Amino acid sequence: MDWKRYQIVLLEIHGSADDAPLAALRRKLSGHFDESDRVIVFPAGAYEALLWDRGMSREDDAAHCYAVWNALLPDNKGWFAAAGGTVTDISLIGQSYAEAAELLHHRFLFHEERLMLPGDLTLMAESYPEKAPLDPTGEIELSDMLYYALDIRSMEAVGRFFDELEERVVGFGQAEQAVKSAVTHILTMAINKLSGQNQALYPLLQDAPLFITEAFRQPTWEQLKAVAAAHLSSLIERIGGGSKDAVLKQMIDFIHRNYKENLKLELLAQVFNYNSAYLGKMFKNYTGENFNAFLDNVRIEHAKELLYQGLKVHQVAACVGYANVDYFHSKFKKYVGASPSSFRKKEPSE
Template sequence: MIIDDEPKQRLGLQTLIPWSDLGYEVVGTASSGKEALQSLEQDVPDLLVVDIRMPGMDGLQLLQEIRQRGWKVHAVVLSGYADFEYARRAMQYGVEGYLLKPVNKQEMSALLEKLHARLVEQQAQQNKTYTREWLVYSLLSGSLDEKEDLDKLSASLGLVWSKYQIVLLDFSGIGSEEDERIVRFRERLNKICASDRNSVVLSMTSSIVLLLGRLHAGKFERERFYREMYLLAEDLRDEMNMAAGEVVHSLSEIPMSFHTARSLLDRSFFYDRGQLLTPETPVCYSMVDQRGEIPAKEDLAFRLSYYVEVGQTEMIRTLLDRIAARMVHQGEGEEEVRKRFFYLASEAVRNVPVKVWDEAGYEGGGASLFLANLSGARTFRELVDKVGDVLERLARCTNYCSRGNEIRRMLDYIDRHYEENLKLETLSEVFNYSSSYLGQLFKNETGEYFNAYLDKVRIEKAKQLLRQGMKVYEVAEQVGYANVNYFHHKFKKLVGHSPSSYQKKADLKNDGAYRNDWRSWNEKCQN
């Protein structure tokens, strides 16, 4: 029960803290100590979250009244005042913790998690009934009392096995372990395991935990076990991930197996779906060449966009697979992988015309829908496939594959991307040639060196912009020269005049042409 006189605080605590994930249910709220007492007379929950400062009966007076009545209830006290006296008085009433407002989610969740373990243990001790589920949970949560004799407990509960292994079935995509689908699945699993003395089933947060004594050794056994769980999951199949920890030889070691399985699930993005994950399961792209460093993201984006624009479909998937393999090999995290591939995808399609999207079958906001769809990828391979499928489809619609040789493609690309930081070294990687060989090939085909040709294209574009009246420094930047002095030097060398001088002459020429046209038109009118 949450007791606070501020409505926003009561609502905030209900939504901020993941109660069900921590093993709790909020059964009620109260806006004052008196209102809380009235509810407690009907039903006493396990835990009260109490604000100290409330009108009428405050939090401390409420706790004092509860203790006098002999109600056994745990309490966590909240206060906006860092007052030692309040804390001291609260501790006299046996509260579990004293937290300051505004509540820190991580701090409160950690406190509630520790308290939950004690509540489970206390309930078991009060009932004087030890269950197999209680013992496994106590070992995995670290809440087993050191005074307990593990050997005697495990013997009395029939948990003395030669080997043990933890299997986790995870449904992290579902918000609550009380989701009806998970509840039904857990019930079906409990029925199957009820007669099996070599298995224990319990729930922890959004996972179902299986402790197995009859192990699934070998690939065939693991595949069979996965199929059984897959069929049993029914409407949860698309949400389920499954992992098994290592085999251990004593009950006290099962936390090791649990943490291994948990680690595998935490990295499930990097494994192919449809299998039971084990420490021996290879990550995806493990068979792809992983050698070498990952090039700068700008270089990778350039190569992908080039492949799309010139229709080199066969190179797109090869490059994406190599990037993926190297990121896996270097231990990149899921967040970094998603960011990198979203950047590459957005850059690769940035200049794709709308008509190409339409021809590829993505009418109506193709680029935005494509990028938004990437967030739904559950695994690394699915993410790569989503990017690769769309880029390959776009590349086929550019219809460049039937055009001439590589040099013709390069010339066309230069003409459309002259303002970018084009380098022969980058293009040579795209075509899988050495830069010296590609440079010589370019010279043989065009009669000019690559950089000289690029300068000519840029200067011709610059002349057009100068005639339109743009400022010299703006033109320099527009055609790909970061340094205006260098642009001035190149322009004068190729044109014979400085950019400003050329612009003045162009203006005079245009003005003279205008006067001649006006004079001719005037003479015609007089005639």
Template sequence: MYKVLIVDDERTVREGLKHLIEWEQYGFQVVGLAKDADEAYEKFYDLSPSLVISDIRMYGMNGLDLIKRLREKDKNFQCIILSGYADFDYAKRAIQNNVAGYLLKPIYEEELIEYLEKVKKELSKQEAVLQFAESEESRKKEQLILSLFERKASVSKQEMITYQLNWERYQVLLMKIENSIEYKINFRHLKNELKYLIDEHSALFISEPYIGLLLNASTYRMKEINKLFHDLKTTLEPYTEMVTVSLGESVSNLEDVYQSYRDAFQLIQRKFFFPKGQLLIDSLETECKGNSTPIDVSEIIDQLYFALDIGIQDSMKETVSDLFEWAIEDRSERTMKKNIVYVLSTVFNKLQKAKEDKEEYFISMLEKVLEIYQQPSYEELTKMVKQLLEDVLNELEYTDSDHQLKKLLLLIENKYNENLKLEQLAKLFNYNSAYLGKLFKSYTGEYFNTYLDKVRIKNAKKLLLKGQKVYRVAEIVGYNNVDYFHSKFKKYEGVSPSVYKRNMLQEP
């Protein structure tokens, strides 16, 4: 993996670029973010990135001056310039200064990926020049294994014998060391520490930040693999919190070993969904499947908003369950976090507008929502989301009355302009919708929809007498279709909104 440092004085650009794509899928790892050139200069020497992506215009030193200064110490790293439209010509001239290219804001995934592929080719050429002090046979063996993982090589029977790889079955045990750059881990040194684990039934390889073992699956059964996992954890004890270990499926042909590597690699990508600190195997993945039937996210948002607005904890918990089932979508950590951030941000924004006295509180909560991106596991994410919503419930003040129907009437009076549906409110109050309808009719003497219409018409009349136009009144009280509003108004008032407005305003 090639290390990337992102430099921009706008936090939204830095964070947005970091989460724009699955960097590892293209052979890169974002190891640092910097808000200006000075911070970038310091992080460059701590992190040693292979690629720097920097904005042109920043406070203090600009992006090109930063690149020029860094090149005085290291001429091998690649760089991409970010620019606004006004800096377009300036950015193009930057290419003459050995800049790999420029991205015009706003940044699109396709353009970024295209540049990453270009940069990766150049970095690969540079790596080819570097030679490590290893035995030729060991180096070739490792290179052969890595080539097989990328399906760039075939292997002869003689090579299998020469490199002691003529086994009946093959399996990959893969380790990833997180934050390896921050802790300045020397992978070649670490490889030497792990060599005691190698025998004629295993082969060690490195592809930073990964270290792995190709195993003779006929010899290494689960009992032996579990012991190997324990030995690895002992050797890597200083980095225990940073190490993730996975096991791919076994294959019967050496040239198919890429399948086992791919399995192990994908398990690490999904480590978010596994119990912490265990060997990642398919069977251990947390059960968090999406709902088999489509879930309307707008309903989740409304349900969660109403539950928090009124203070119904049971409904909130049930809606959180629906939220996670919807958010899982393509079983991607990045997508799941993005979906949950979207829902919570929308709900907190609505609550901020509805409860003006709590504006500062919800601004701080919107900041906390961004911390979702830093949660390392599914378990910790669910815990954080539940805690955020519990905090909101504890912060808001609710009426002393616990009568459900009174709460429902209060909700209608305050939220009549929202998209209120009996089925949705029944779920909110934990009732069967038909039963709630009967209770509502018995309590108010009106059917739910009739009661809601009358509340809307009552408020519409007030707005009309204030001089509001009919189509605006329809929108404000919750009718998206002005003709439908006309028919409802005439049904309950006997005249159209326009006639009502004219008659009332003409009265002495």
């Protein structure tokens, strides 16, 4: 075999558990080329391989080839192909093979409809800089960000969550399964928190594990993100999204649902995508109180109910969002005019 150049192209079928799809792929590809073509199709472990003399390096050629093969292989959805570099000596085809295999190793970050080319490794590394593994605190922060986005029924906020998720989790060189595990864990925590905070939503959230599993099975980051976003959009519609209520009405509802959390104006400004100072002025104009006073009043009203039920002061403080019992004591006395202990001794008025 004396060719002027040699190039390996590897093809992979995502999620294939046996050799049958690869064998069918081999037959179709073998039948596609003429005898005059310098192409050899052969099995290569988990891949199908082509050895040819075309030396493909242009993106438009790679896109054309992908379109032709995609039409040829209608039953093989979720397939990927990568071309190694061109070599001029047959003894160096192992180098071309290694380059193609390395490309497929990173196909989770590739989203164009064409064959992967050697230069794509650099492009993917630039688009998705390496990240340190996300620690548990980071996972909680991201899950809370998604929870808040779902709680206010905002796809715009969900979009910002995915941007932040990509920025902090998806990086070149990270194992695909590690990224998927972190993402699905974050999604699961957010959904569980949403269900726990609002029991009425439980029936609408029962299918959440199915969509999270579907997202996990996607072969690329862009497909995973698209599947998850589509399901979350549908979920928001089913739980009452698309409301034309003013942002401030949504904000007030949000406070009443989440007063136990460590809420701050800056957090809500981020959730609702407003400047915090501007949002604070809008809030005071709408309610007549500044944000902190409004939140304190909501918490104190719930605290009064719990004290009537016989809970101890430190228990009530924790239940309504005050980590420091002395701080709770001072706030309660400020708004009620009596200490929590003396208030608890009184009978509720008829």
